[in-house]
Amino acid sequence: MTKHTQPSAKALVPFVSVDNMMRLIHHVGLEQMLCDLAGYVEDDFKRWELFDKTPRVASHSDVGVIELMPTSDGESYGFKYVNGHPKNTSEGLQTVTAFGLLADVYTGYPVLLTEMTILTALRTAATSAMVAKYLAPKGATTMAMIGNGAQSEFQSLAMKAICGITSVRLYDKDAAATAKCAANLAGTGLNVVICTSPEQAIEGAQILTTCTADKQSATILSDNMVGAGVHINAIGGDCPGKTELAAGILSRSDVFVEFPPQTRVEGEIQQMPEDFPVTEIWQVITGAKTGRSSAEQITLFDSVGFAIEDFSALRYVRDQIKGSDFFFELDMLADPDDPRDLFGMVQRAAS
Numbered sequence: 001m002t003k004h005t006q007p008s009a010k011a012l013v014p015f016v017s018v019d020n021m022m023r024l025i026h027h028v029g030l031e032q033m034l035c036d037l038a039g040y041v042e043d044d045f046k047r048w049e050l051f052d053k054t055p056r057v058a059s060h061s062d063v064g065v066i067e068l069m070p071t072s073d074g075e076s077y078g079f080k081y082v083n084g085h086p087k088n089t090s091e092g093l094q095t096v097t098a099f100g101l102l103a104d105v106y107t108g109y110p111v112l113l114t115e116m117t118i119l120t121a122l123r124t125a126a127t128s129a130m131v132a133k134y135l136a137p138k139g140a141t142t143m144a145m146i147g148n149g150a151q152s153e154f155q156s157l158a159m160k161a162i163c164g165i166t167s168v169r170l171y172d173k174d175a176a177a178t179a180k181c182a183a184n185l186a187g188t189g190l191n192v193v194i195c196t197s198p199e200q201a202i203e204g205a206q207i208l209t210t211c212t213a214d215k216q217s218a219t220i221l222s223d224n225m226v227g228a229g230v231h232i233n234a235i236g237g238d239c240p241g242k243t244e245l246a247a248g249i250l251s252r253s254d255v256f257v258e259f260p261p262q263t264r265v266e267g268e269i270q271q272m273p274e275d276f277p278v279t280e281i282w283q284v285i286t287g288a289k290t291g292r293s294s295a296e297q298i299t300l301f302d303s304v305g306f307a308i309e310d311f312s313a314l315r316y317v318r319d320q321i322k323g324s325d326f327f328f329e330l331d332m333l334a335d336p337d338d339p340r341d342l343f344g345m346v347q348r349a350a351s
């Protein structure tokens, strides 16, 4: 092969497959990786203002949504492709799958392509726990985990590693999902309690996580279920017409969000008037706004997932794989030695 028929080495793009992502997790350690990712997200939330921010671009169908989530800090550009199809599990498929790309803003060349289905579960859990660190009541030990699907173990372990919870109380409308989650969490050091109703799950819990998937406005928590002083980590309501909380809870809570223009369309607050007061969580992290101000306050993280969290996760993976064998190099970028001779490169490939 001549050098003309091969792309030059600089154009090969590191690709992290699902297998390699799993190897990376076991190499770093799951809880350590959740802590590391939370650190990357926290660092990027501290420099929130310099990012390009746009609500994600969503393509809805009757059964789900496909979304693109782009952002840039001026040096790197990242995007994630992600879907949300609640009906998928009944067909043996994941509700959420994703992959993502990081590029160099100066050249526009991709520098990383990676699976992001697992990485999304990690970054969502890391973000939840990083936010709970600022908002949850002091000394919280117990979390109710309602919705025991793909995200649930990651959510539980992030709250353990980052916020120090010691017990999770599991509930899912499908007992098989709860049994799976309980089995997966056995031996992690968490005290796991299987519950048969959401009311039972929230008993004695200071953190209430809702992470269900249903393409409708559901009421996973009703107003009378939520007492003073708890922190609600609302993960599953993340699309127009897809919510988990009774509106009355929102009225009694201080609501913290990622990016208001996206959350007002996709989050729990889509149920509320357009001027419903919210606090941007990055401002709590920088110290510009107050997070939890009293023991009685109900704090609510109305999480929908924002592009900067994926950017942080992409940055983390790029940094981790340097000098490792956790990636392949992909020939996905045509890069002729003479940049204006793209055609010539194609012709030479005939020989």
Ligand code: NAD
Residues within 6 Å of the ligand: 084, 086, 089, 095, 096, 120, 124, 146, 147, 148, 149, 150, 151, 152, 171, 172, 173, 174, 177, 211, 212, 213, 214, 218, 220, 234, 235, 236, 237, 238, 303, 304, 305, 306
């Ligand atoms: P999943 O389909 O694997 O699990 C969802 C679980 O919810 C299932 O076990 C299902 O039985 C349960 N469930 C549905 N309705 C319920 C109800 N009324 N009461 C109790 N349990 C119920 O999905 P997943 O990958 O774990 O994702 C969960 C949700 O989180 C999805 O809606 C997804 O879109 C959302 N999500 C949000 C973010 C974010 O950043 N905020 C990131 C990833 C996923």
